[in-house]
Amino acid sequence: MAGRAWPYPWPDSGDGHGRLDRAEIVRAALELLDADGVEQFSTRKLAARLGIKSPSLYWHVKGKEELFALVIDHVVGQCALPSRHSGWRQQLDVIGHGLRRAIIEHPATPQLLLGRPMFGPNGLRLADHVIGALREHGFTDKLASYGYIVFLNYVVGFASQETAFGKGTGQAGRLDQVKSFLAALPPEQYPDLTAVTGELLLGQFTHRFALGLDAILDRFERERDKAATVRSP
Amino acid sequence: MAGRAWPYPWPDSGDGHGRLDRAEIVRAALELLDADGVEQFSTRKLAARLGIKSPSLYWHVKGKEELFALVIDHVVGQCALPSRHSGWRQQLDVIGHGLRRAIIEHPATPQLLLGRPMFGPNGLRLADHVIGALREHGFTDKLASYGYIVFLNYVVGFASQETAFGKGTGQAGRLDQVKSFLAALPPEQYPDLTAVTGELLLGQFTHRFALGLDAILDRFERERDKAATVRSP
DNA sequence: ACATCCCCCTATCGTCGATAGGCGGAAACT
DNA sequence: AGTTTCCGCCTATCGACGATAGGGGGATGT
Numbered sequence: 308m309a310g311r312a313w314p315y316p317w318p319d320s321g322d323g324h325g326r327l328d329r330a331e332i333v334r335a336a337l338e339l340l341d342a343d344g345v346e347q348f349s350t351r352k353l354a355a356r357l358g359i360k361s362p363s364l365y366w367h368v369k370g371k372e373e374l375f376a377l378v379i380d381h382v383v384g385q386c387a388l389p390s391r392h393s394g395w396r397q398q399l400d401v402i403g404h405g406l407r408r409a410i411i412e413h414p415a416t417p418q419l420l421l422g423r424p425m426f427g428p429n430g431l432r433l434a435d436h437v438i439g440a441l442r443e444h445g446f447t448d449k450l451a452s453y454g455y456i457v458f459l460n461y462v463v464g465f466a467s468q469e470t471a472f473g474k475g476t477g478q479a480g481r482l483d484q485v486k487s488f489l490a491a492l493p494p495e496q497y498p499d500l501t502a503v504t505g506e507l508l509l510g511q512f513t514h515r516f517a518l519g520l521d522a523i524l525d526r527f528e529r530e531r532d533k534a535a536t537v538r539s540p
Numbered sequence: 541m542a543g544r545a546w547p548y549p550w551p552d553s554g555d556g557h558g559r560l561d562r563a564e565i566v567r568a569a570l571e572l573l574d575a576d577g578v579e580q581f582s583t584r585k586l587a588a589r590l591g592i593k594s595p596s597l598y599w600h601v602k603g604k605e606e607l608f609a610l611v612i613d614h615v616v617g618q619c620a621l622p623s624r625h626s627g628w629r630q631q632l633d634v635i636g637h638g639l640r641r642a643i644i645e646h647p648a649t650p651q652l653l654l655g656r657p658m659f660g661p662n663g664l665r666l667a668d669h670v671i672g673a674l675r676e677h678g679f680t681d682k683l684a685s686y687g688y689i690v691f692l693n694y695v696v697g698f699a700s701q702e703t704a705f706g707k708g709t710g711q712a713g714r715l716d717q718v719k720s721f722l723a724a725l726p727p728e729q730y731p732d733l734t735a736v737t738g739e740l741l742l743g744q745f746t747h748r749f750a751l752g753l754d755a756i757l758d759r760f761e762r763e764r765d766k767a768a769t770v771r772s773p
Numbered sequence: 774a775c776a777t778c779c780c781c782c783t784a785t786c787g788t789c790g791a792t793a794g795g796c797g798g799a800a801a802c803t
Numbered sequence: 804a805g806t807t808t809c810c811g812c813c814t815a816t817c818g819a820c821g822a823t824a825g826g827g828g829g830a831t832g833t
Contacts, residue, residue: 344655362781498672512689519756582790
């Protein structure tokens with residue numbers, strides 16, 4: 308039943324003395340989340356997968372909530388931060404695409420990201436990087452903070468909604484479900500929606516994402532320049 | 541214990557013969573969700589609030605999942621759709637702001653919206669309206685479907701992230717928690733983030749929302765015109 | 774040799790979503 | 804009127820969940 312039954316002396320994964328460490332637990336939790344979805348996840352299944360009994364988890368991790376926070380930050384950490392020497396726009400572009408990719412590679416994470424600010428080390432580092440990139444290129448503190456919020460909202464929000472459409476949501480049949488549901492809609496009631504259902508599910512999500520992201524960065528730039536000319540005309 | 545203990549003949553709320561109907565259940569569920577958050581919600585508490593025992597709910601509603609779907613669509617339905625005679629841009633603006641307001645007035649809804657497409661009647665009507673507004677004003681089917689996805693992602697995503705920052709998340713102390721957490725960050729490690737924390741939590745979210753939304757609509761317009769000139773130069 | 778601490782165990786609690794099956798009363802039918 | 808049907812609730816119960824309490828065994832340091 309447990310995906311991994313081992314003889315008692317554990318192969319020892321990492322730091323050297325413990326059989327388990329938080330990193331391994333987080334990794335297993337993420338695998339389980341990706342496979343079954345956040346709804347089906349349970350600490351008991353996670354324990355079984357790790358080859359231990361559920362209460363033992365509580366020695367390593369305070370509880371489910373802390374575990375989820377660790378998982379989130381692990382995923383956010385998979386988004387590599389670009390060099391600070393490139394332009395702000397390129398930096399935000401790289402971060403945006405990287406973060407989106409990290410999220411949609413783990414379809415359960417949107418539900419975890421929701422309702423909790425990204426306050427793990429990696430999330431904070433990312434925030435600092437984005438805000439820094441803006442401030443270093445002429446954005447006021449106010450505009451930089453606006454920018455960060457809008458930027459992050461867009462990226463996380465888009466990726467979240469994207470997974471809702473089943474682009475690989477653990478359950479492989481999800482996209483087909485959506486497809487057939489839309490195909491069954493009465494055209495006389497939803498004429499415009501039904502007219503474009505083909506386009507809706509066919510296109511490149513990456514392209515749409517880039518479109519909106521570029522639009523937002525464009526506006527950032529314009530706002531920055533407007534503020535600058537107001538201050539020094 | 542039950543918020544509403546009643547003598548057996550129920551005051552009769554609505555359609556006339558049943559003591560309870562789905563509308564009343566949905567309304568009570570939403571109240572409970574807003575008060576306690578989605579994590580603390582349970583069908584048993586909902587039943588208690590309605591003055592019945594938990595299994596009785598299953599006569600009215602198939603299960604928790606269906607209940608949540610009904611709640612979502614109820615919230616989406618609180619976003620009034622504008623007249624189709626106004627311009628597409630104004631229509632999307634009205635819908636965007638209306639939908640955001642509906643969502644953030646019920647802080648639990650983002651967690652419900654996540655992972656489920658808005659496929660209730662109100663959600664479909666909204667989708668049809670948005671896509672229709674675009675198609676009626678020179679957008680190709682492809683661009684209209686792109687636009688709908690990006691638009692919806694932005695609105696829902698923004699509102700979702702917004703509630704994560706505790707702008708009234710049931711627990712009133714949430715915003716203060718975030719505030720004090722950010723205030724305690726080491727400036728040498730996160731120099732740019734800590735430099736703008738004041739701005740981060742102070743500003744008008746509505747303004748930031750409008751900023752990004754306008755940016756996206758701007759880009760829509762430009763893409764539409766570009767496609768049009770390509771086709772008929 | 775002994776004490777200590779790490780890391781996992783068993784036992785158990787209260788709560789959850791959901792199902793099975795019963796029962797009274799109102800409505801509908803004859 | 805008497806009978807039947809069905810609505811709308813009930814009690815009893817299930818298995819799974821998150822979490823805590825407290826025990827024990829093996830490695831480590833002195």
